[in-house]
Amino acid sequence: MGFELVAPRSPEEAFRLLEEGAGAASVLAGGTDLLFDLDRVTTAPRRVVSLRHLPWRGHAWQGDTLVVGSTEPLYELERDGSVAARLPGLHTAIRAVGSRALRHRATLGGNLARAAPASDLLPILLALDATVEIAGPAGTRRMELDRFLLASRTTALRPPELIRSVTVPAAPSVYLWQRVRPANDISQVGVAIAHPGPAVYRIAVGGIVPRPRRLPGAEAGLLSDPPPGPERVRAAEEAAREAPFPSDRRATEEHRRRVVRALVERGLVHLAGGAA
Numbered sequence: 314m315g316f317e318l319v320a321p322r323s324p325e326e327a328f329r330l331l332e333e334g335a336g337a338a339s340v341l342a343g344g345t346d347l348l349f350d351l352d353r354v355t356t357a358p359r360r361v362v363s364l365r366h367l368p369w370r371g372h373a374w375q376g377d378t379l380v381v382g383s384t385e386p387l388y389e390l391e392r393d394g395s396v397a398a399r400l401p402g403l404h405t406a407i408r409a410v411g412s413r414a415l416r417h418r419a420t421l422g423g424n425l426a427r428a429a430p431a432s433d434l435l436p437i438l439l440a441l442d443a444t445v446e447i448a449g450p451a452g453t454r455r456m457e458l459d460r461f462l463l464a465s466r467t468t469a470l471r472p473p474e475l476i477r478s479v480t481v482p483a484a485p486s487v488y489l490w491q492r493v494r495p496a497n498d499i500s501q502v503g504v505a506i507a508h509p510g511p512a513v514y515r516i517a518v519g520g521i522v523p524r525p526r527r528l529p530g531a532e533a534g535l536l537s538d539p540p541p542g543p544e545r546v547r548a549a550e551e552a553a554r555e556a557p558f559p560s561d562r563r564a565t566e567e568h569r570r571r572v573v574r575a576l577v578e579r580g581l582v583h584l585a586g587g588a589a
């Protein structure tokens with residue numbers, strides 16, 4: 314299986330190389346997903362366009378908002394104390410992704426572009442109301458993550474568009490997940506809760522089809538600050554009812570519902586100052 318590997322130095326060059334590839338070119342960021350895919354496909358891409366030399370690496374705070382370049386390796390966010398302090402849910406979710414070695418390569422942009430139902434990053438980014446900046450030959454556009462994610466492995470990107478950055482408003486937040494083997498497996502379910510203001514709770518869940526999503530029914534019942542026990546229980550029960558859980562080789566639908574119920578309640582207790 315042979316292909317041409319190119320590493321453009323500007324976004325414009327990247328778009329041109331992708332357009333010339335006319336559907337037969339693949340994008341490479343950290344490669345943790347793509348290299349698996351290349352191993353499996355019967356028809357290899359003719360060209361692989363690496364994003365490594367694009368000026369999109371790095372992250373910075375703009376006031377209360379974290380802006381992350383799409384090619385930033387997850388480990389750079391993990392080791393930044395300000396991310397752990399101001400976006401604790403995102404920090405926990407990042408640490409849930411594979412092993413530390415993997416996180417040295419895996420990028421935030423790659424995780425979003427992949428749009429995997431079991432992603433650990435999508436639920437917390439949905440709960441935090443993240444925005445995606447998309448770059449293409451005609452310029453850039455911004456989109457809420459919730460609109461960017463269309464289905465499993467399907468996003469609103471129109472080739473040769475690329476994700477340029479992700480914007481994440483800081484908020485008290487928590488991410489809780491369940492899986493069998495921490496470094497080698499992906500999550501059966503992941504529950505993210507953000508608490509951006511008084512009596513406002515945003516809950517999102519992963520491990521569901523066709524893609525991670527917010528749970529407005531569960532959120533709507535949380536009216537107090539902090540929510541008392543019965544409110545928390547009702548929200549957790551609604552979350553377990555509301556989400557379309559699949560049964561697959563990782564877990565049954567019934568198991569996922571039970572775990573989500575427990576994790577939503579635990580997450581709310583944690584945000585109210587208790588232990589998760």
Ligand SMILES: Cc1cc2nc3c(=O)[nH]c(=O)nc-3n(C[C@H](O)[C@H](O)[C@H](O)COP(=O)(O)OP(=O)(O)OC[C@H]3O[C@@H](n4cnc5c(N)ncnc54)[C@H](O)[C@@H]3O)c2cc1C
Pocket residue numbers: 339340341342343344345346347348349364383384409410411412415418419420421422423424425426427431432433434470474475476477496497498499500
């Ligand atoms: C052993 C193993 C364990 C894993 N465990 C987890 C886990 O626990 N939780 C989890 O969420 N994920 C997990 N993953 C998945 C993976 O590590 C992430 O999805 C990773 O963040 C992808 O980023 P990348 O830079 O490696 O993407 P790549 O593999 O380079 O690219 C992935 C896809 O995104 C596209 N792409 C990449 N960057 C851009 C961009 N800027 N614009 C447009 N398209 C782009 C590529 O074309 C490709 O289709 C695991 C993977 C492996 C191999």
